[in-house]
Amino acid sequence: MQIEEKKAKDLFQDRIFTLSNFLSVFRVLLLPFFFFSTYDYAKNPANLNALFASIVYALVAVFTDYLDGLFARLLHQETTLGRYLDPVCDKLVTLGGLFVVTLHFDFPRWILIVYFIREILGVWLGGFLYLKRGLQGRPNWWGKFGVGIVAVSVIWYMSLPYFLRFGAPYPFLLHPVISAYVLLFVLTAGVIAYVVRYWNIVFHPEAIELDPENKKQAKKYQKI
Numbered sequence: 535m536q537i538e539e540k541k542a543k544d545l546f547q548d549r550i551f552t553l554s555n556f557l558s559v560f561r562v563l564l565l566p567f568f569f570f571s572t573y574d575y576a577k578n579p580a581n582l583n584a585l586f587a588s589i590v591y592a593l594v595a596v597f598t599d600y601l602d603g604l605f606a607r608l609l610h611q612e613t614t615l616g617r618y619l620d621p622v623c624d625k626l627v628t629l630g631g632l633f634v635v636t637l638h639f640d641f642p643r644w645i646l647i648v649y650f651i652r653e654i655l656g657v658w659l660g661g662f663l664y665l666k667r668g669l670q671g672r673p674n675w676w677g678k679f680g681v682g683i684v685a686v687s688v689i690w691y692m693s694l695p696y697f698l699r700f701g702a703p704y705p706f707l708l709h710p711v712i713s714a715y716v717l718l719f720v721l722t723a724g725v726i727a728y729v730v731r732y733w734n735i736v737f738h739p740e741a742i743e744l745d746p747e748n749k750k751q752a753k754k755y756q757k758i
Contacts, residue, residue, distance in 0.1 A: 552613065554606035558623040561595040565630045568592065572692065576638035579695035589689055595627050596685045599678075618660060621677070625653040628684040635691040645714050652721050659732065676724035683720050687713035 568591040575584035602620055606612045632649060635641040690710040702708050 552606070552611040553609060554602040554611055555613075555615065555619055557598040557602040557605070558619045561598045562623050562626050564591050564595055565627065568595075568630070569634060572634050572638060575692065575695075579699060582696070585692060585696060588692055592631060592685050592688055595631075596682060599624060599627075599681055618664065621660065622657065624677075624681055625657065628681060629653060631684060631688040635688050639691040639694060639710075641687070641691050642711065642714050645718055648718065649721060652725060655725075656728075659728065659736070662736065663732065676720060676727055680717065680720045680724060683713065683717045687717055 568588055571584045571587040571591065575581050575588060578584075599620075629650060632641060632646050636643055636646045687710065690707070690713050694708070694710055697707050706712065
């Protein structure tokens, strides 16, 4: 299996209007509503309706992240565009959520910056693999786990004013920074996993020989 360059327009040769692609874009479209409800809650922590609305938006975003891949497989709608669109939408949603809790609820700014750099590098790497190597990396569990941790961290930080006002059922709930450091660990592990996986493909393509029958390789990336 040779490595070859692709054109950006090739992304749109498959079906574009699929249910899975709609779900990917839908969670990005939820961001303005999430921003608005979270802003209302940050101004007035007694406005529990705004808090619950923000939590619902966050949970719907996570839920659709898992549903889009499921529907793509069940309905046989897997496309190159969809496999690239899904992680890009994930990055927009997770960055949006972390930005809000950094702005209003004191999420560590330096972890947000680390997360931002990591996601920008992820977009660059995905585009490079597609355009220059004709490959599409398959997601690893660190990435999917990271989306879940972001959701937990966002909801936890948003809930802190509620816990301070009405009391927390468990003392550790008053320390959402725990989730921030768990997220940092997941980010670090994910970066290491991707570096190990793609170093030779990016920097030493002449030494790479991909075997289409190799199931281990197929779990990491696919030829497109």
